[in-house]
Amino acid sequence: MLTLFIRAIILYIALVAFTRAMGKRQLGQFQPYEFVMTMLIANLVSVPMSDVSTPLLHGILPVAALFVVHSLITLTSLRSDALRSFLSGKPSVIVERGVWQQDEMKRLCLTLADALEGMHAVGILDPADVETAIVEANGSISAFPRAALRPVTPDDLDMETSYQGPPVILIMDGRPQPGSLQAARLTGDWLAGALAAHSLTAKDVFICSLDTQGFMTIQDRRGAVVRFQALQPEEVNW
Amino acid sequence: MKKRFVSMLVVLTLSLAICLGSFLVMRHVAEEIEAMRTEVLRMADAGETERAGERITQMAEMWERHEPLLEAISPHETLHAVTELIVEADADLAAWDRDDFYRAMNLLGVAIEHLYLEERLRLENIF
Incomplete structure (x- = not known):
């Protein structure tokens, strides 16, 4: 045994x-x-x-x-x-400019029910809202709504936006993350100083993240959340 | 990509080395057992039952020495079958049960050949 x-x-x-x-x-x-x-x-x-x-x-x-x-x-x-x-296949377009491609669906042996199910999975309820739908090489369905139905973007409003990249997680469960500090080109001393300004040490912190706008968000072990500007946006370099 | 290529080469080399090593071990054991088996049969035919018995004992010891390594490369049922046949042949020789002795020795030859052929790269094994 x-x-x-x-x-x-x-x-x-x-x-x-x-x-x-x-x-x-x-x-x-x-x-x-x-x-x-x-x-x-x-x-x-x-x-x-x-x-x-x-x-x-x-x-x-x-x-x-x-x-x-x-x-x-x-x-x-x-x-x-x-x-x-040859090995992975190619994506197939099953809805083009809002028109269902029946021949392509027959070729894929894809029923309308299957296609609608795939659309529901990506949050589209009404098939009339779909402008483009693609069956990917791995069999999953990607569907995109008509341009008129998509959410408004800053581009549509002619708004300027700044870079929004992935935040770095500096502390996880009380443990500073050396890799993240290095990626953000920050030091342990800098982090300790930022925490000390809020009467915290690394051990007191459940999660601490720093975004590309320089905002640090800390949740301590008691559940209290504090968010402050730890770096100026121009000081962010990742 | 380079890491993936290197790890592929490492795994391929190790795998081929294990396959080659396994084949060489099996071939060596099969040849030795077969040589000893032939000798025992010759001695038994010549009436030298005592010497034949000693040779079977040496065969059993040789088999026992190699068995742990063989168990890492071959299914155990076939290996145990060989062990049983050696023991059976020894007992039959000691009791001079001629028919059973020759039957056990013939089956031993078949079992060893089967072990060896299973390990060899042959079309029959692939298909």
Whole structure:
């Protein structure tokens, strides 16, 4: 029994290592060849995991082979549009200028019910509101409303906007994040000073973030939230 | 991209090395067992049952030495079958049960060949 337990841990670690090495796309939307591999991997490791008389290598080696093939396909696809198109397919437009492309839907064996379901998933209730809808290579549906129905943007109002990039999370659960400080070109001393101005230390803070406008938002462990201008916008350099 | 390429090469090299090592180990063991098996049969045919018994004991010891490594590369059922056949042949030889002895030794030859052929790269194995 202990053997089964240990073998399951070993195979799990091997799987995590290979899946991690394959990249983020394995965890998100699959391309067809990635979907096939995910199914295969589960089956390959299940037998040695549960059967002590099957060597562990009979599970790990096939997974290694799949990793090699997957890497080869991925690397070649980066350099060859034709191969990428062959393996992953191309997106298909099913609504163009508000008109449903019936021939394309027949070719994809896509029913109206499937398409409407996909539109509901992206927040569009009325099919008459759709200007463009695309079936992506991985099978998901992207739908975009008519221009007249989209939310007003600053561009529409001729408003000037400043850069809004990702905030850096400087403290997580009481622990300063050295990587984030480095990315923002700030120091631990600077952070300590900013916190001390509000009678806080890093340990008192649940989460501390700094946005690209220079605003720092701190939630302490008691739940109190404070937001202040820690940097001038021109001092932000990430 | 470079990291991915390097890791692919590393995994491929390691995998091929394991496959080659596994094949070489299996071939070495199969050849040794087969050589010993042939010797035992020759001795038994010549009436040298005591020497044949000693040789079977050496065969069993050799098999036992390699078994832990073989268990990492081959299904255990086949390996256990070989162990049983060696023990059976030894017992039959000691009791001089001639028919059973030769049956066990023949089956041992088949089992060893099966182990070796399973490890070899053959079209029959692939398809």
